[in-house]
Structures are given as C-alpha cells and as structure tokens.
Amino acid sequence: MAKNLVIVESPAKAKTIGKFLGKNYKIKSSVGHIRDLPKSKLGIDIENNFEPRYITIRGKGPVLAELKKEAKKADKVYLATDPDREGEAISWHLAIALGLSLDDYNRIEFNEITKNAVKNAVRNPRQINQGLVDAQQARRILDRLVGYSISPLLWKKVSKGLSAGRVQSVTTKLICDREREIEDFIPEEYWSILGFFNKGKVKLEAKYNGVKNGDKVKKVELNTKEDVEKVIAKIDLKQFSIDKIKTAEKKKNPSAPYTTSSLQQDAAKKLGYSTKKTMRIAQQLYEGIDIKKQGTVGLITYIRTDSVRISDEALESTKNYILENFKADYYDGYKKYSKKKKAIQDAHEAIRPSDVERSPALVKESLSRDQYRLYNLIWQRFVGSQMTPAIVETITISINSNDQIFKTSGSRLSFNGFMEVYDKKNSAYNFKMPKVSENDKIECEKLEEKQHFTKPPARYTEASLVKTMEELGIGRPSTYAPTVGTILARRYVYLETKQFYPTDLGLIVTEILEQYFKKIMDKDFTAQMEADLDNVEDGTNEWKSIIANFYKDFEKDLQVAEEEISKIEIEDEVTDVICELCGKNMVKKRGRFGEFLACPGYPECRNTKPIIIKVGVTCPKCNEGEIIEKRSKKGRTFYGCDRYPECDFVSWDKPHAKKCDVCGELTVVKRRRGKEYIRCTVCGHQEEIVENKEIVSEDQ
Numbered sequence: 158m159a160k161n162l163v164i165v166e167s168p169a170k171a172k173t174i175g176k177f178l179g180k181n182y183k184i185k186s187s188v189g190h191i192r193d194l195p196k197s198k199l200g201i202d203i204e205n206n207f208e209p210r211y212i213t214i215r216g217k218g219p220v221l222a223e224l225k226k227e228a229k230k231a232d233k234v235y236l237a238t239d240p241d242r243e244g245e246a247i248s249w250h251l252a253i254a255l256g257l258s259l260d261d262y263n264r265i266e267f268n269e270i271t272k273n274a275v276k277n278a279v280r281n282p283r284q285i286n287q288g289l290v291d292a293q294q295a296r297r298i299l300d301r302l303v304g305y306s307i308s309p310l311l312w313k314k315v316s317k318g319l320s321a322g323r324v325q326s327v328t329t330k331l332i333c334d335r336e337r338e339i340e341d342f343i344p345e346e347y348w349s350i351l352g353f354f355n356k357g358k359v360k361l362e363a364k365y366n367g368v369k370n371g372d373k374v375k376k377v378e379l380n381t382k383e384d385v386e387k388v389i390a391k392i393d394l395k396q397f398s399i400d401k402i403k404t405a406e407k408k409k410n411p412s413a414p415y416t417t418s419s420l421q422q423d424a425a426k427k428l429g430y431s432t433k434k435t436m437r438i439a440q441q442l443y444e445g446i447d448i449k450k451q452g453t454v455g456l457i458t459y460i461r462t463d464s465v466r467i468s469d470e471a472l473e474s475t476k477n478y479i480l481e482n483f484k485a486d487y488y489d490g491y492k493k494y495s496k497k498k499k500a501i502q503d504a505h506e507a508i509r510p511s512d513v514e515r516s517p518a519l520v521k522e523s524l525s526r527d528q529y530r531l532y533n534l535i536w537q538r539f540v541g542s543q544m545t546p547a548i549v550e551t552i553t554i555s556i557n558s559n560d561q562i563f564k565t566s567g568s569r570l571s572f573n574g575f576m577e578v579y580d581k582k583n584s585a586y587n588f589k590m591p592k593v594s595e596n597d598k599i600e601c602e603k604l605e606e607k608q609h610f611t612k613p614p615a616r617y618t619e620a621s622l623v624k625t626m627e628e629l630g631i632g633r634p635s636t637y638a639p640t641v642g643t644i645l646a647r648r649y650v651y652l653e654t655k656q657f658y659p660t661d662l663g664l665i666v667t668e669i670l671e672q673y674f675k676k677i678m679d680k681d682f683t684a685q686m687e688a689d690l691d692n693v694e695d696g697t698n699e700w701k702s703i704i705a706n707f708y709k710d711f712e713k714d715l716q717v718a719e720e721e722i723s724k725i726e727i728e729d730e731v732t733d734v735i736c737e738l739c740g741k742n743m744v745k746k747r748g749r750f751g752e753f754l755a756c757p758g759y760p761e762c763r764n765t766k767p768i769i770i771k772v773g774v775t776c777p778k779c780n781e782g783e784i785i786e787k788r789s790k791k792g793r794t795f796y797g798c799d800r801y802p803e804c805d806f807v808s809w810d811k812p813h814a815k816k817c818d819v820c821g822e823l824t825v826v827k828r829r830r831g832k833e834y835i836r837c838t839v840c841g842h843q844e845e846i847v848e849n850k851e852i853v854s855e856d857q
Contacts, residue, residue: 162231163265163279164224166190166238166247170270173445173453174237177272178279185227187238191217192250194297199305201298207704209298211250221254228255233263235282237275240266240505241461242296242694243635245289252285259285268468269511270445270455292693295700299323299690302708303677306715311666314722319666320647324632325640326670327683329649331625332617333659333667342613348379349609350388352563353602354397354556359591361599363556363563369400374555374562385606392558392604399597400557408546411575413465413494414507414539417634418627420460423538425620428530429655429828432619432638436460438531439508448515448523455511456520457535461635462505463627465494467542471509475543478513487577489545509539541579548572552590556599616656630684655828665725673718676710729757738764772796773814777823778806786811817842 161182165171171184178184192211194200202208213221228234236251238244248264257263264285265278300323307321350365365388367376379385415423417436424435439460445453472491479488494507510532517533524532553566567588570576576583593599617625623637632640644650649663659667667678676682686707692698729744736743736756743754743766756762770786782800789795796811798804810825817824817837824835827843836843 160232161235162227162233163235163237164251166244167444169441169444173270173455174275176452177275182279183227183231185224187224187247187251188217188220190214190247190250191221191224191254194301199301201301203708206701207298207708209294213254224251225255228257235263235265235279236285237265237267237278239461240268240459241635242289242293245286246293246297249285249287249290259287268505269458270443271511274511286694288694288696291700292690295690295693295703298704299686299707302704302711306711307670307674307677307718310715310718310722311669313724315665315669315725316662318647319662320643321666321670321674321677322640322643323677323683323686324636325643325647326667326674327631327678327680328622328626328640329644329659329663330667330671330678331622331631331680332644332650332657333664335614335617335657336659336664339613339616344610344612346380347609347611348382348385349607350379350385350563351605351607352397352556353605354563354599355602356591356593356597356599359589361554361556361565361591363554363565366555366562366564369557369560369562374564382606382608388561389604389606392561394558394601394604397556397558397599397601399593399595399599400555400562401553402555402593402595403553405551406571407549407551409549409574409576410546411492411541411544411579412538414467414509414542415535416463416465416507417461418463418623418637420508420535421623421637422620423534424531425618425623427534430527430531432623432641434527435531436638438527439535442528442532442535446520446523446528448520454515456515456532458507458509458511459505460508462508463496463634464505465496465507466505467493467509468506471506471513472543475513475540479540479544483544483577486572487544487574492543494542507539508535510536513540537579541575544575544578545572547574547576549586552588554593558601616658618655618657619652622657629680630687631680633687654833669718669722669725673722674711674714676714729755731757734766736762736764738762769799771799772812774812774823776800776804776806777812779804782806784808784812818844 163174163178163182163184164187165174165184166187166189168186168188171186175182175184191214193214194209195212196215200210200212202210234255234257236248238247238251244266245264249259251257252259252261252263262282262284265282267274267278303323304320308319311319311321352363352365354361354363365377365379367374369375377384377388379388413419420439421432421435424430425432430438439457442456443458443460445455447453472493476488476491513536517529517536520532521529548571549568550571551566551568553564556563556565567590568586569588569590570586573581615621619641622641626632626637626640644663645652648660649666650657650659652658671678686703689698689703690700693700693703729746731742731744732754734743734754735741736758739756739758739762741756741758741762743764744757745752745768746755746765752768754766754768756764772784772786774784776782776784776798779798779800782798782804784796784806785799787795787797796808798806808825810827813824813826813835815824815835816822817840819842820837820840822837822839824837827834827836834843834845
C-alpha cells in the first residue's frame with residue numbers, strides 16, 4: 158500500500174508525476190477547485206466583514222469523497238497544485254476539506270514537471286502560504302461583489318445574460334474607446350516623392366528628404382500637390398549623384414525569454430494562435446507529453462508568469478548546449494533579464510524548456526503540429542536569449558539633384574548571433590548595397606508623387622490587447638486569456654480579420670458603466686487595485702480592509718444606478734428578408750447557437766430561419782451548389798457546399814471567387830503578417846487580394 162498521497166489538480170499532471178515517484182506514492186487529482194462560492198447567490202456575508210461562504214462545487218462530491226478515503230489511508234498527504242495564487246488557494250481548500258492542519262509542512266511546488274524537480278519538491282515541503290491564499294480570496298470576492306451586483310442590474314435594465322466584471326469591463330472599454338477614436342479621427346493630407354534609381358544591376362528606391370543646407374538636410378513639408386510640384390521643378394532628372402554614404406554597426410540584442418503575455422503576443426503574430434489556444438497548448442506542454450523512448454515528461458516550465466528570471470541551473474545547461482552545438486562566438490556569458498515594472502511578482506521563472514537538450518527536432522514526432530510549433534517558438538526564444546547579439550550593418554545613401562536630397566537606407570547582418578536560432582527568417586536585414594561611392598553619378602528612372610492621408614489608430618488584435626492590458630496593469634498573466642474569452646462570449650465585442658470591434662451591446666453597457674461606476678471603469682484605479690491586491694501576498698495590505706474600502710463607495714454607486722437607469726430597449730436589426738408566412742421583414746436574433754432570422758410578429762408568427770453566409774463561390778466539386786460558411790461542433794468556422802449531404806465538399810480555408818491565374822483551379826484565402834492573399838489549392842501560386850462577403854438568408 159502506498160504510504161504517501163500526492164494531490165494535484167489535473168489528471169494529466171497526475172499521470173506525469175506518477176512516473177517519477179514510485180510505488181510508495183499514490184497520485185490523485187482534484188480536477189481543479191473542489192470548493193467555491195455558490196453560483197446561485199452572492200455567498201459573501203457583507204455584514205460579517207465580507208466572510209466568504211464556500212461550498213463543495215456541484216459534481217465534486219465523489220471526487221472529494223475519494224480524496225478523503227485516500228487521505229485517511231496515507232501516512233502523509235502532499236498538496237502539489239500549481240505554483241501560483243490559484244494553486245495555493247486550491248491546496249488551502251483541500252487542506253480544510255480533508256481535515257489537514259494548516260500548520261503541516263505538506264505543500265510542495267515545482268516550476269517544471271521533471272523527475273528532479275518533483276523529487277526535490279517532495280524533499281522540501283512547506284506550509285501553505287496564507288498570504289497567497291488571501292490574495293486569491295480577495296480577488297475572488299472582489300470580482301464576485303462586482304459581478305453579482307452589477308450583472309443583475311444589467312439584466313433588469315438592458316438584457317438578460319449580460320455580465321460586468323472588474324477586469325472584463327475595463328478591457329471592453331479599451332476596445333470601445335479605440336473605436337470612438339477611429340470614428341472621431343479626421344485624416345490629414347500629406348504627400349511624398351519617391352525616386353526610382355539604378356546602378357548597374359542594383360535598383361534603389363529613395364524617398365525625398367529635403368533641401369541640402371551645408372552638411373545638414375532641411376526638412377521640407379509636403380502637405381499639398383503644389384508643394385510637390387515646387388520641389389520637382391527644382392530637380393534635374395538627368396543630374397543625380399551620390400551625395401553621402403553613411404554606414405554604421407550596431408548590436409541587436411536578443412529578447413528576454415517568454416512571459417505569459419509575450420508568449421501570447423508572439424504566438425498570435427507568428428503562429429496565428431488565439432490567446433485561448435496558446436494557453437491550452439502551453440498547458441499540455443507543461444503538464445506532460447508522452448515522448449518516444451523518454452516516457453511522459455513536462456516539456457516547459459510553468460506557463461503563468463510575469464517574470465523573465467532564469468535559474469542558475471538552466472543558465473549553465475544552456476551555456477553547455479550552445480558551446481556544444483554552435484561556434485564559440487555564439488556565446489559570450491550568462492544573460493540575466495529583469496523587468497523594471499513594480500507590478501512584476503517574480504514568483505516563477507520565465508517560460509522555458511524544462512531541458513534545453515530536448516530540442517524541437519528530437520521531440521517533433523511525439524507532438525501534434527500545434528504543440529510542435531509552440532514548443533519550437535519557446536525553445537528558440539529561450540536558447541536565443543542566451544546567445545550573442547547580432548551585428549547589424551546599417552547603410553544610409555543620400556542622392557542629390559540641385560541640392561534636393563533623396564534618402565534610402567537598409568540593414569544587413571554582418572553576424573547573425575542569436576538570429577541563428579530565433580527570428581532566423583527576418584527579412585528586414587537583406588539590404589543589397591550597390592557598388593557606389595560618394596559623387597558617383599546614378600541614373601533616375603522616374604519620380605513618383607504619392608498622396609497620403611494620416612490613418613486612425615489601429616484596432617486591437619488579441620496580441621496588442623494583451624500587450625496593452627499588461628502595460629496598464631489590468632489583470633494578471635492568468636486572466637488575459639479568460640478575459641478575452643468572456644467579452645467575446647458576452648457579445649460585447651467580436652473579431653473580424655483578427656481585429657476587435659465593439660458591438661452595439663458592448664457600447665451600450667460600457668456607456669452605462671462609465672456613467673454610474675466611474676471607479677470600476679477607470680483603468681488607473683483598476684491597475685492600482687491590482688497592485689494593492691498583490692501586496693496582500695507579503696502582508697503589506699489586509700485583504701478585508703481593501704474589500705471594505707472599495708465596497709463603501711461601490712454600494713453608493715449601485716444604489717444611484719438602480720434608481721436612475723431607465724429600462725433600455727435594444728432594437729433588433731431589421732433585414733430585407735421577408736417572412737413568407739406573414740410578409741413582415743425578418744429581424745436578427747441571437748440564440749444559444751448564434752444569430753438567426755426571426756419574424757417580428759412573434760408569438761402570432763413563429764417563423765425562423767438560419768442565417769447563411771455565402772462566399773460567392775460555386776462548389777468546385779459538384780459545380781451546382783454554393784459554398785457557405787459553417788460552424789463545427791467546437792465552434793470553428795469551415796466552408797462547405799450548400800447541397801450537403803448530396804455534396805460533401807469542405808474546406809477549413811475560405812474559398813475565393815478568383816481562379817488561379819496559373820492553373821485555373823480553386824484558390825483559398827490565407828492571412829500572413831496582417832495581409833490577406835489567395836493561394837491556389839493545386840499549384841500553390843499566391844497573390845495579395847482584398848475580400849468582401851455577402852450575408853443572405855437560406856432561401857435567397
């Protein structure tokens with residue numbers, strides 16, 4: 158019989174750890190939290206100093222009974238939940254539910270799920286950290302007070318199913334504010350002049366810079382076409398020469414290893430992953446993957462972190478790996494990183510491979526495509542963080558005609574350093590230097606004048622939203638992905654071409670909250686609240702005092718809102734689709750499975766129709782049906798023939814109406830680095846394009 162019981166929160170984690178500890182240890186999973194505040198009521202005794210009233214989570218009774226049974230048989234119970242506030246709180250709830258003493262040294266934690274890390278943790282148990290527990294409790298109770306107080310108000314005054322939250326509402330406001338900036342933006346005209354030059358076989362494109370004034374160049378503003386014409390009148394197209402060539406070398410330092418935020422941002426930019434997908438895959442890599450000839454191992458360290466710290470052991474092993482696999486000039490000593498922001502907790506290391514020797518190539522066969530791509534990104538970033546800087550040669554060429562100066566510049570790598578591993582395909586350093594010297598004549602093929610208008614700020618993508626949340630101190634690493642998921646699920650915002658747009662509902666709710674709950678919607682207040690809650694961990698702040706101070710003003714705001722907010726009617730969007738039963742224009746409704754068309758004559762007329770999104774492409778398989786947008790059971794968009802099941806054509810990529818210019822076959826829409834292009838499904842030919850879509854009802 159096993160003498161020791163180890164409790165983790167994840168079955169996958171239990172499976173991995175079980176292979177490390179041997180027959181004297183039994184590993185069981187709590188499957189997440191076992192106790193929480195009740196869903197059906199507030200669960201906080203406000204009159205009794207905000208005392209929480211926890212209950213066993215519905216459905217967890219059998220799990221808890223099994224854990225109690227195993228705990229009674231064990232000589233020692235170890236609580237091995239995740240090494241963060243949430244994990245500490247789960248251990249605390251387990252200790253109380255199982256009747257364990259909070260003074261016992263039974264809490265073990267490890268930043269990576271490897272044999273050495275787990276065994277070392279078992280040898281060094283500690284007491285449950287009440288500061289971490291209280292910090293989690295404070296957040297949970299504060300969020301419950303906000304959510305369970307404002308949400309019913311929104312249900313009553315606006316629409317059922319709405320919610321508000323301390324972090325989600327401010328995040329929604331960021332997106333709404335950006336949309337207002339875009340709507341209020343007034344574009345300003347400006348012009349540019351491009352010169353197209355060649356010297357031998359090398360072609361150069363240079364931009365007009367200004368008028369030569371001694372050794373300097375005086376900028377010339379080109380605000381109108383008249384300004385451009387004045388400059389061009391002074392230029393002799395047959396008399397261009399190289400005025401100056403300036404070269405310089407600079408170091409491009411490697412980036413720090415990933416934090417939760419930077420991993421989510423990079424995975425979105427480089428791999429096209431949503432924050433939710435990134436965290437799901439990272440969790441799999443952390444908890445353990447069955448690797449051929451190695452068994453189940455955790456490939457990366459803990460994934461919820463705002464620290465860029467690296468352990469001495471990891472630094473040493475990475476040094477040895479680089480020296481063994483690269484030339485000596487790719488390593489120039491340990492590199493330790495730090496973040497200067499006060500909010501950084503530094504409780505964990507950065508996200509890194511648990512064993513740097515386990516290169517992506519060695520484990521590729523054991524990983525899914527998505528797992529491999531994310532692991533490869535993490536491994537490359539970390540190894541690159543310990544390599545030498547890249548040496549970049551920058552070149553600036555000034556071209557002169559009658560003292561009118563055009564400039565072009567570029568960069569090339571003279572030594573790739575860390576870019577041998579990370580950011581290897583960066584095309585920004587491929588400048589081809591023509592063989593020219595100062596005073597050389599150079600031929601100008603043409604000048605091209607271009608009119609421009611200033612652009613509004615860009616809408617948020619998932620990457621830029623997470624970056625902004627981190628910079629402003631809104632939320633913490635563990636909350637970024639759930640927050641984005643919540644505001645999408647509540648229909649406050651939606652994603653189109655990977656950019657966030659607010660819905661009418663999101664704008665209405667944000668406007669109400671801004672008017673009546675100014676503190677909650679103030680990003681600075683939210684950031685300060687996060688900092689105050691962080692200070693609970695080290696005992697600087699007492700959590701019930703923070704809650705009491707907040708609730709004093711919040712309760713007053715709630716009363717005013719209850720009295721002053723009138724019932725808001727959100728009108729359904731009327732379409733041009735006619736109900737064939739009663740002749741009325743049908744309206745858009747939203748149900749459990751998305752939007753649909755409904756007759757406004759309900760309940761007299763109960764006619765409904767699905768909304769079909771046609772992409773304007775004839776099915777390439779049957780040549781009869783039309784391609785329409787569909788949803789999988791997991792909510793993923795795909796495309797299929799509207800004659801299904803007669804025709805079973807499907808595609809994950811969106812088909813495009815334009816046939817391939819090379820072979821005439823079907824093309825599909827792809828997206829890379831913010832640009833859309835089409836690619837042939839047969840020969841692979843691709844070109845950039847702009848896409849439109851038409852929404853019609855099923856019977857059109």
